[in-house]
Amino acid sequence: MSDPDKSQLTETEIRTRYITPALSTAGWPLTSLREEYYYFSAGRIQVVGKKGVRKKPKKVDYLLEWRPNLPIAVVEAKDNNHEPGDGMQQAIEYAEQLDVPSVFTSNGDSFVWHDRTGSRPDVEVEIPLDAFPSPDDLYALYKQWKGIEDADEPVIAGQFHDDGSGRRPRYYQRIAVNRTLEAIAKGQRRLLLVMATGTGKTYTAAQIIWRFMESFRAINPGKGQARVLFLADRNILIDQTMMNDFAMFKGRMAKLSASRGTISKVANAEDPDGGGSKVVDKSFELYLSLYQAVTGTEEIDNVYKQFSPDFFDLIIVDECHRGSAREDSAWRGILEYFGSATQLGMTATPKETKTVSNIDYFGDPLYTYSLKQGIDDGFLAPYKVIRTALDVDTFGWRPEEGQVDDAGNLIPDRHYTEEDIDDSIVFPERDKRVAERITEYLKSADRYAKVIVFCQDIPHANRMRRILANLNADEVRKDSRYVMQITGDDQQGKQELDNFIDPEMPYPVIATTSKLLATGVDAQTCKLIVLNSRVESMTDFKQMIGRGARVRTDYDKWFFVIMDFKNVTKLFADEGFDGDPVKVYELPPDGHMSDAIDELDDVDETASEGEDDEGPEQWVERPGARNVRRKRIVVSGQAVTIIGEQVQMLGTDGKPLTSSLKEFVRSGLLERYPTADDFVSAWLAADQRSALLDELVDAGIPLEDLAEQSGLALDPFDMALDVAYERQPIERRQRAAAVHANGYLGKYQGQMRSVLEALLGKYVESGVRSVEDIAVLRVEPFRSMGGPMELIRLFGTREAYFKAVHDLEQQLYQEAQ
Template sequence: MDMKALSERDICTKFITPALVQAGWDVQTQIREEMTFTAGRIIVRGRLHTRGKKRRADYLLSFHKNQPIAVIEAKDNKHSLGDGMQQALAYSDALDVPFVFSSNGDGFLFHDRTGLGGQTETTLTLAEFPSPDELWERYCQYKGIQPAARPVVEQPYYDDGSGRSPRYYQRIAINRTVEAVARGQDRILLVMATGTGKTFTAFQIIWRLWKSRHKKRILFLADRNILVDQTKNNDFKPFGQAMTKVTNRTVDASYEIYLSLYQAVTGSEEEQNIYKQFSPDFFDLIVIDECHRGSAAEDSAWRKILDYFSAATHIGLTATPKETKEVSNIDYFGAPLYTYSLKQGIEDGFLAPYKVVRVDIDKDLQGWRPSKGQRDKLGQEIEDRIYNQKDFDKQLVLEKRTQLVAAKITELLESTDPYQKTIVFCEDIDHAERMRQALVNLNPKRVAENRKYIMRITGDEQEGKAELDNFIDPESRYPVIATTSKLMTTGVDAQTCKLIVLDQRIQSMTEFKQIIGRGTRINDDYHKHWFTILDFKKATELFADPDFDGEPVQVYQPYSDDAPIVPEDEQDGALDMGVENGEEDEAVAGVETDWAEYDVDDNATWESDDVGGLSTTEGPEPRRKYVVDDVEVSIVAERVQYLGADGKLITESLRDYTRKQVKAQYASLDDFLRSWQDAERKQVILDELAEEGIFWDALVAELGQKWGEEPDPFDVICHIAFDRPPLSRRERAEQVRKRDIFNRYEGQARQVLESLVDKYADSGIAPIEDPKVLTLAPFSQLGAPMELINAFGGKPGYQRALHELEDALYQTPA
């Protein structure tokens, strides 16, 4: 047998899998081949989206189901034994497995990350692959799991028979936690971004510890009633009769799983602290959901409960650990046992990416000072000082500012999808009510269709609170717009929320992340794959904070009152046409890794998502609030910010940034021209520069406005980086027509080439490089694609003619 002639799949089937079976691994329960473990990052262009390629390991080996311990990367026999090792190590990092193998069918290269072997990397024959028991023994030694603790660690996950299994990061969090508890660790912190399934993760942890009888009585604490009810009725349902919800300040010691709102078991009066009706050692495990909301504060009600049950194991769950001088989750729980960040969730395709539209209002930036003795709408004399953004809607109400904000929200909705679920975060309840009124007056037709199109959902008003469930229900169309202040910042599972409006000054990174988390859930069934943040209060400047870990894919800022609120790439179907024409390779700004690039499959489809005790505590003393109705406000001049390839905001001009990036790749104009001439596809060069953070759409639009006609990106590069006079696409096309370079072609072939020149003039280089262009008009009227290609003598002849056309288009003047 000639092994060099075998494919990678043949190597797996004929050599690697048989070696695993011979070593004692069970094909049905312990070996998973071609194991996909991410969903593929969602890539957004205009209002269309698709998914990037998923990460996939050739083999994942588990001792028990959902307890992986080894990964194998396979290569065909043209590669050396260790050629797959670095890729396998990258998978090992992601999947948290210590044993790493690479193979080309001749044997295995074994990399042992435990440090317990004789050396780190060892070459093995096919017959020397280690058995499951051998690797599990070494794994337990590595993790410090004693024989007495193994029944806990080996306790199976709950399986409802539906085939649902934990995502890879949930499995890591669950396994690490169970192993830590089995080792005797009694304070554990898990940090998982909003929307990544913290409650399901908590359920599997509790289930395994409870079923193994390592923990017999468990208390699950949350701070909002809706969270407790969602948990009891959904993820925790399998506990059945063993579970109860603590209500009416009563205690029944006959259950094993207790779910409680922390307010239900504490109170200001000593006799109200009914948790003391339990003995201090009654619970041996307490799980605190959203523990950033106060459990680590020394004087919080949560902390009193934790101190009382101090002998129990405490597990804290949060998307945003709180670290301040007064409050520290890490001081209490220790460093996070595992962190799955917003950024990683977006990279993996499990969380929705987002765009940012920033709107700066003149009075917010410049401030406003009343004239001497000026009185407000209510007749109050306004204190003489300069009022700025931190005062607006708290101490000073500019009614026309509220109307402007409402108008921009309405414009964005009407220009995109007027029925996309929208949360408007306001400064306080009064601001939320004024915003509701302004939106109602701007949307009379929508409100006439259904009065609940716009609702204020705040803690003080029952009618609005009653609509919260309808707002978060994907099947309920109304309410569409919810104005709120604090009520919906956390614990609200708004799966179909596509627009988050920030008209609230946010200074806390914890609160900012929680608010962003309202939009990060993906729902395929209801066309929710990405969302937009409309920011009026500079809250998104927190993206520049090093503590923020999930930057937007685009930042757009209107430059005047008249400028459209919708980002350029969403206007007039700009990118819809681009995708139809085959421009499917544009990279999205963000961080790439060697093995998780934002590649898109050739047959990827671009789709649109468009479809036609909860209380807020006010301060002890009401502030005096001035209401002014005659101060004009407007949107100020443009201040554009971009995202670089590292995901950080770029504040220098786009031209300067582009010049710097191009010159980093090409030392001179000759270097660039040589690379452009040699490129099999010109779009590849544009994509590579796009990966460095160059925004072609914005540059072409900006220069096209200045020059009067839309330029080719080739001319954008030559002009910005090398000061060469530009030509428009139409000028380049006209030069080709004048030179009559197609005189040796006739019939269909000549018609195709002339149509390609027209297509270039209209749409640019990318469409004519895509073979699918021959299926579109006007080519489809000339003949079938294969018929047109055969007019050139076959595909090689067509490719030659296309390259001649490109050479002519980009010919350098003598």
């Protein structure tokens, strides 16, 4: 019979008095019980106007670990007013996401056990409190579920590296590492991990290498140390990796590099440029290298052949969607030469095209952690999409009879479409319209927000740099690096790449590029991605979008904006955007497989040499070729107009809203508040309007975003009345003026009145949230009046200050009361 007192206990008390003791009695030490496991997620970020607000993070009540970072069961608790099995569906969802097989729920009376292993007669069974399975029992089920044999234990039993900082791998990093080691233990030799940009692939790779090396010593005591090769395709990736995520291997790793006429040289973290030796030092355990550094067109450049084919035990290929994906690439030759090694490909965008397949070589992904999952968990930044339509792109263009281009040549008479623009024909006025829209956005948001402008090719990036510099002349005069072209042919631009991706460095702010910044560049504080080039490859699209996906709340980077001038973001609707890759093999029309090579793999920007691109003859990038000169039609003076713009938001399901934001908000409000009186009553009754606005955001009703999009200085209150209930809105300045006019502030004197007047000013400037946020007291004009605590003490107590703020807000909405 149930304890009659249990019904009065909270869920926390049920856990403390009944569930934890039951787990302890079953043999679970307290060190194995991760109670209220908040590391599950960071809490999804909702975009609220120009700010980001985190939702509550997901958590499980108990995560049961066999050893650190190897969970094997979850337990969800409820108070005793629930049935023992209540919450099971949520618990199963968590278990699936956390990759554990055993799921339990309890209300303090008993447990309900859901077994995902398929090894028990019943999927779900109720068991007494004193019958909870032991750690050995659940680990045996885990091994059976994973197909782990006793002989595999030494490989999977290793511990994650602990640097002493308390950092633990995120749940998806832990799954990626564990699944990789489990696959290696089973004898798999070609492995693939798919992890979205910004989710820590190099940290995951470092932990895999650490665990692999530790287990290798355990199972091969006579063979000595494991040898690992880490391959990447950008020098900056190697250098960053050695200094950051791979710092745990200091003294045990070396960087391979090569130059024509010299066989090789090896560098370590203390001497990254190396000593120039002509023979590879083979005493290190971990070698990091560019593909380009160990292969070349001449045999002397193939440094990797100084190693015997069986030298390496593990090879990790970073960004494996690049050259190694092609069967006939020189880079693939490295992998085939070391064919006996276990080989792991890592990418955010597995390449599956008609000619290129990661899956064909590495196999199906062991684990996929997508952009959508990362955003939902709050580890990656959400995004807004601003689609801007230009008339020449939308309707195309046809020259007038006898019309000539800038070089005086007759323009061929045909209909030029969006595909021709910036490829065979250039409209300087179009470039100017795009640059004006970018500049307008920055001036309304943040002039120092890092921006990447993706252009059609290098000459296009050059044109955009020049126009943006002219439109932002005030900032360029302060520092010429405000706008920089960062492409493979521009040495100055490439030298500024480190500064662009460094959050501490203010310049460059705007980077125009073609493809150099699309992959592997960790631009953590990039807030604006501009798509001003045709993108038909899903791989390219994901890579470009990934440049903005980092979250850096310490630099006020909560979300990013995608400004799309080429309708590239239609790819968000493609079923392959966040789905699993599917192998596709199909000969192109000419029947030559080698001709259908994805351009991203073959264009080597780092080797391009730019020339003056004035006039109709310009350097352009072409697959498999460098510095190809071709004719372009340049038509100056052709008027180009922005004919429409659409702003898309992410809905509560993580997908861009398909209906207009106005209709989306309207339907949400009417469902929640059927009448205007219902909404007004809820607004006036709220202790804090910001809390109500957060609640509406959680419900998928982003009022502040709609108010911002409207272009009017409206309070969310008025935005709601206007869009849902057809009431005439009042602008914020009018509401503030009414408070001044009604004499309400006369009840306060001296600095108290000055504080409230300044709060009204902040309300007019940025809305009701700023009035309620105590942090506003740290900025001007409050800073000149005194410190936050000093200003609060003017009102007597903290509670009295907030009451005065609340009363001031009530005055703002006096006509609605």
